[in-house]
Every structure is written in structure tokens, then in C-alpha cells.
Amino acid sequence: MRALVAGNWKMNGTPASLGELEALKQALAAPACDVLVCPPATLIAQAAWHVKGAFALGGQDCHAEPKGAFTGDLSAEMLRDAGASFVILGHSERRQYHGESNAHVAAKARAAWRAGLKAIICIGESEAQRNAGEAPHICQGQLNESVPPEATSANSVIAYEPVWAIGTGRTPTSDDIAAMHSHIRACLVSRLGAAGEGMLILYGGSVNPGNAAEILGLPEVGGALVGGASLKAADFLKIIAAVKA
Numbered sequence: 001m002r003a004l005v006a007g008n009w010k011m012n013g014t015p016a017s018l019g020e021l022e023a024l025k026q027a028l029a030a031p032a033c034d035v036l037v038c039p040p041a042t043l044i045a046q047a048a049w050h051v052k053g054a055f056a057l058g059g060q061d062c063h064a065e066p067k068g069a070f071t072g073d074l075s076a077e078m079l080r081d082a083g084a085s086f087v088i089l090g091h092s093e094r095r096q097y098h099g100e101s102n103a104h105v106a107a108k109a110r111a112a113w114r115a116g117l118k119a120i121i122c123i124g125e126s127e128a129q130r131n132a133g134e135a136p137h138i139c140q141g142q143l144n145e146s147v148p149p150e151a152t153s154a155n156s157v158i159a160y161e162p163v164w165a166i167g168t169g170r171t172p173t174s175d176d177i178a179a180m181h182s183h184i185r186a187c188l189v190s191r192l193g194a195a196g197e198g199m200l201i202l203y204g205g206s207v208n209p210g211n212a213a214e215i216l217g218l219p220e221v222g223g224a225l226v227g228g229a230s231l232k233a234a235d236f237l238k239i240i241a242a243v244k245a
């Protein structure tokens, strides 16, 4: 499976930011991985016009229903229609600030597939959970409950994002990342069988141009989900370039 480097712009970006996508498009010459940017939903349609398929675009969340009286929400079908081919689901900021449970995330994953989007399902432990030695157990529970049993490598990607590493400049040690990714792989295979073998497992949390090569070179790390360092094309390109062919 080709690696994936995905940028999550979170609540950042105006039409002026489309220049960063133009710069990314101009500089992307035969990358060794697939590339995805998830701008705010307000920019997806304009971004699709600029990017013209040079790399993929995605949403940062979707509702489980295809349409209806859900003020402020967007359906997976709407994202697809705007030009998205992926959607990030169950990001820790959604779980924390919007009370999203594993069951919500699983329903959203099914919605993504219904609309033809690939789901990037996020899991990860808090600092207290890690300090208590509970990280493997917590992540296994999140996988069991947020990844529906019909998940395959064709319709889903897992993103392991330790909550305490997001936006903090702190990352787990390489040994810790490798151990968690190997644990996640074992959980996926025991639950999904062959479908769990090829599923990409991204690492996310303070990935930057300085640490990308080491992290992306670890066993079972199939790419990165990048927040802050994806906002500037120059930084994001360095992370993409860190993927070994």
C-alpha cells in the first residue's frame, strides 16, 4: 500500500490560503506517497478547482445522515460533491469538544463509505492514560468500537494520534510509536482478518520537517496526519519528501 501524507488544516484558511495549495501543486513532482489536504469545508470546492486532481482533498468531519434538519452540519455526500475523496473522522478535537463517541464515529464511517469517501478514523490516548500504562488498551477499545467490521484497506485508514502530542511539539519516542503501530496492526488483523493487514496506519501529533523522516521510516507507519506543519506548502512538502520511495 502506498503511504499517505495528509494535512489537516483544522479551523484555519481563507481563500487567500489557496495560494499554499497552488504552491504545493506546482512543487509536487512524482511524490513517493499519496498526498491529501483537508482544508475547512468552505474551501473544498474552490480548492478542487485549483488542485485539479494533483492531490486529494478531504473533509474534517461529516454527519452520519445524508441530509436533513441538522443545522450547521455537512453530510458526506456534500463533501463528495464539493470535491472531497476522504474525510477525517473521530479526531480527538471532535471527540473532546463535540462529545463524539466511538459509536458516532462508526456511524460517520458508514456515511463516508455510503458517499464514496475514504474514512480516516482517528484514535489515540490522553496523557493520563499513557502514564497509567493504558494506551494499548484504550486504543484497542477505540478501534473495536469506532471502526465498523466492514472496514477494508480500500475504504478506511487509521490515524494513531496520541492526544498529548497534538499541537504540543511533543512526540512519543520512536520505540513507543513503533510499539503502538504494531499493536494497532495486531488489533486490526485479529478483528478484520485479511482486510486489516493492508490498512494504512498513519501517525499524527507534532509531525514536522525535522522529525518526519524518522517517524515515517518506522515499521507499520504508513504515513502521517499533519496539523500545524501542513499549513505552509514549504513545510508540508518537506514532510512529503521524507517518505522513502
Ligand code: PGA
Binding pocket: 008, 161, 165, 166, 167, 168, 169, 204, 205, 206, 207, 225, 226, 227, 228, 229
Ligand atoms: P499537529 O496536529 O500536527 O498540529 O500536532 C495533528 C492533528 O491534529 O491531526
